[in-house]
Amino acid sequence: MSAHAAVEPAGATPRAKAIAAKVEAFVRDVIVPYEKDPRQGPHGPTEELVHEMRAKARAAGVLTPHILGDGDHLTQAETAYVLIRSGLSILGPTAVNTAAPDEGNMYLLGKVGSDAQKERFLKPLVEGRARSAFFMTEPALDGGAGSDPSMMKTTCRLDGNHWVINGRKAFITGAEGAKVGIVMAKSDEGACMFLVDLPDPAIRLERVLDTIDSSMPGGHAVVTIDNLRVPADQMLGASGDGFKYAQVRLSPARLSHCMRWLGACTRANEIATDYACRREAFGKTLIDHEGVGFMLAENLIDLKQAELMIDWCAGVLDGGSLGTAESSMAKVAVSEALMRIADRCVQVMGGMGVSGDTMVEQVFREVRAFRIYDGPTEVHKWSLAKKIKRDWKHARAG
Missing domain, CATH: 1.10.540.10 (Acyl-CoA dehydrogenase/oxidase, N-terminal domain)
Structure with missing residues (x-):
């Protein structure tokens, strides 16, 4: 070689x-x-x-x-x-x-769903005939679950052969128009996950939020769940398994976001590069000005580093690990790198970069949101810092 x-x-x-x-x-x-x-x-x-x-x-x-x-x-x-x-x-x-969220929901159902659940809920998702929504996050001002899922306030209780669910959820991507829902709620045994057919009159859409991003069908909704009755055989696993199953979904879905947005930033960089190689100012093309050329060079470096982080984390997951710490590291590194790339693309293109004439402006908005969803950068760093301390204590004790 x-x-x-x-x-x-x-x-x-x-x-x-x-x-x-x-x-x-x-x-x-x-x-x-x-x-x-x-x-x-x-x-x-x-x-x-x-x-x-x-x-x-x-x-x-x-x-x-x-x-x-x-x-x-x-x-x-x-x-x-x-x-x-x-x-x-x-x-x-x-x-x-x-x-998202369909890709992550398909992965989860493929891993933990029963044969009957897969036939009824997974098959239409794989065939692209239905969209889905994952109902976990709750309104912040209600004191509900966000980055800390243990704060979950949505409840479920067994009533005969049905579970009855009550609560509010927020930032539920794709809830409007979804046919399949995965609802998280808390029982006496702990967190639970339920598969539900949508729409359901017991799940009331309060409003779709106006957010900085705009790429996902249905947007991000606030919903009220009022006495939703779900047959017991539509629970994923057993009562109290919800957080365990969330971990199954979490790392792969987190990494999938990195994959998709790396593709978007790759294209944004192609557009910015084409612009810089065509546009002239002060007697030469923009790329021949160091201030512009260096930004595109830095983009190339960040793109490659993001690709390598994704490949490394994917290898960890393929090795059978949950990859919790590794996916946190990848999510921080990739989302922050992609933000730098998107920002430089806007800057290189000047006025064109903040217009809707190319996808660059939207990529900037979408990647800015990506730094928050699936765990803000700061939460992942905090989690990693806790692991560092645990590992240090373990090493000293050994």
Whole structure:
């Protein structure tokens, strides 16, 4: 091997390369033109647009590309290789069915759902016929669960062969228009997860929040759950298993966000680079001014570091670890790197960078939100600091 030969990520297997190539071609050729489609608003693309794009993805053979025909998943490293390509357009993950929260919910149901639950709730998600929502976060001013899930106030109690759920939830991505819900609530034994059909009159949509990001169908809703009755066989696992199952979902879903947004920032950097190589000022192209050229060089470094962090964390998960600390490290490193990249792209493009004429402005907004959801940077650092202290105590005791 040449000293200058590229070292490919672990996920660059022959099957992942073949799938990723089809996904990238589809996103660039078919989905990128939809970025100007008026059927998008502050709360994401309309259901009509989602169904239209997914129909094209289905016809192209790239719908839900990370789940194989026999139901098996690609490895996490292979998933990264594919999902990065799906993120090359803001609309790409929704179009090919790799978007949050559906991707994480499909992963969880595939791991812990019963055969009957998979047939009823997972199958329509994999087929792209339904969207889902994950009901965990609660309103902050109610003192409910956010970064600290132990503060959960939503309750569930057994009544005959049904569970009755009451509470409020906030920032529930995709609740409006979802057909499948995973609801977290607290019983006497601890946290529980329930599968529910949506819409349900007992789950009342209070409002869809206006947020800085706008890529996810249905936006982020505040809902009231009022005496929701759920059959006992729609509980995932047993009463009290909720936090254990949340851990199953947490690290892979956290890493998937990194994958998709790396794809978006890769494309934003392509747009900024093209602009800098074409635009002239003060007698030369922008890239020939060190202040601009150096920003793009730093983008290249941050993009590669983000890719390597994702590949490393994916390898940890593929090794059978929950990867809690590793996914925290990856989430912090990647989200902060992508924020720097998006910010530099805006800066390089000047006025064009803050306009809606390209996807760069939206990528900046989306990545800013990414630094908060799936755990703010500061919470992950705090968690890692606690681990450092635990490890230090353990080493001293040993």
